Amino acid sequence: MKNDVYQIVTTQLIEQLEKGTVPWKQPWNQFGPAANYLTKKPYRGINALILNSLHFNYPFFLTFKQIKKLGGKVQKGAKSIPVIFWNFVFKHKKTGEIIPQNKLDKYPADQIEKKAFLKYYRVFNISCVEDVQFDIPELTTKADNHLVWECEQVLQNMQNPPALKHEKAQAFYNPKEDFINMPAMELFPDHTLYLSILYHELVHASGHVSRLDRKAISEGNATFGSEIYSKDYPN
Numbered sequence: 001m002k003n004d005v006y007q008i009v010t011t012q013l014i015e016q017l018e019k020g021t022v023p024w025k026q027p028w029n030q031f032g033p034a035a036n037y038l039t040k041k042p043y044r045g046i047n048a049l050i051l052n053s054l055h056f057n058y059p060f061f062l063t064f065k066q067i068k069k070l071g072g073k074v075q076k077g078a079k080s081i082p083v084i085f086w087n088f089v090f091k092h093k094k095t096g097e098i099i100p101q102n103k104l105d106k107y108p109a110d111q112i113e114k115k116a117f118l119k120y121y122r123v124f125n126i127s128c129v130e131d132v133q134f135d136i137p138e139l140t141t142k143a144d145n146h147l148v149w150e151c152e153q154v155l156q157n158m159q160n161p162p163a164l165k166h167e168k169a170q171a172f173y174n175p176k177e178d179f180i181n182m183p184a185m186e187l188f189p190d191h192t193l194y195l196s197i198l199y200h201e202l203v204h205a206s207g208h209v210s211r212l213d214r215k216a217i218s219e220g221n222a223t224f225g226s227e228i229y230s231k232d233y234p235n
Contacts, residue, residue: 005118008082009046016053031137034059037126038066047083054081054125058136061123070132078128084120091115151195155202162205164198171197173204175217180205 034051035042037060043051051061061081067074090099091113099107126134155161163179169187173180180201188194207217 005082005084005120008120009050009084012050012082016050031059034061036060036066036123037062037134038070043083051081051083051123056125056127058126058134060126060134062126062129063121063123067124067129067132070129072129072132074124075128075130078124080122080124082120083123084118086116087119089115089117151199155198160210162202162208171201173201175204175208178205178208178210 033042034048034054042048043061052059061083062070064074064080090101090104091097092099092107093111093113099112104112126132155164162173163177165179165181166184168181169183171180171182180198182194182198182201185191185194188197204217206212207214209218
């Protein structure tokens with residue numbers, strides 16, 4: 001089962017990459033991160049990477065049992081998505097007997113062996129569900145626009161800011177000449193993703209000798225993988 005789950009996840013990631021989607025470089029859906037529709041709990045870890053990269057209109061998912069509980073049904077031909085989780089089993093070290101969790105207190109602690117194992121269940125996006133009227137939260141476009149405006153104001157009001165250029169389709173900070181180069185904004189799917197990468201480069205620029213004077217930036221002596229690189233280049 002363990003190897004089967006690993007293979008399922010690997011296959012899922014490969015499918016996304018073959019479609020040209022890099023799961024770990026996807027912006028959030030406008031409705032927020034992928035979450036269970038009923039519990040409202042966002043998915044985490046590898047589950048978040050996979051579910052957030054699927055480009056459904058609404059990032060909300062349900063198990064088959066939850067769909068049935070709501071009185072709905074899965075559309076014919078709809079494809080489920082695996083969601084993985086860790087579980088634990090307790091065994092007696094000598095006999096190999098499986099011990100239920102509610103009976104663990106009846107055994108000496110040094111005779112109990114705890115092992116983790118990987119399991120999975122399947123979920124469907126709500127777009128694959130019929131006969132259910134879903135309550136979709138309203139978009140907060142005004143608040144989102146205000147957040148973008150606030151980000152722009154931070155840069156505009158920054159004292160001694162680095163120069164900002166758009167000469168190459170690359171994002172990087174040049175510490176010797178103290179400038180940030182960014183790809184043209186129209187190359188990004190949205191304004192917020194452009195700003196998130198710009199502010200990543202601003203973190204590097206904050207180490208310039210005229211600002212925080214971090215050695216890896218101001219002296220240019222950080223080699224990839226070194227301790228100083230890990231502190232001053234938080235990629």
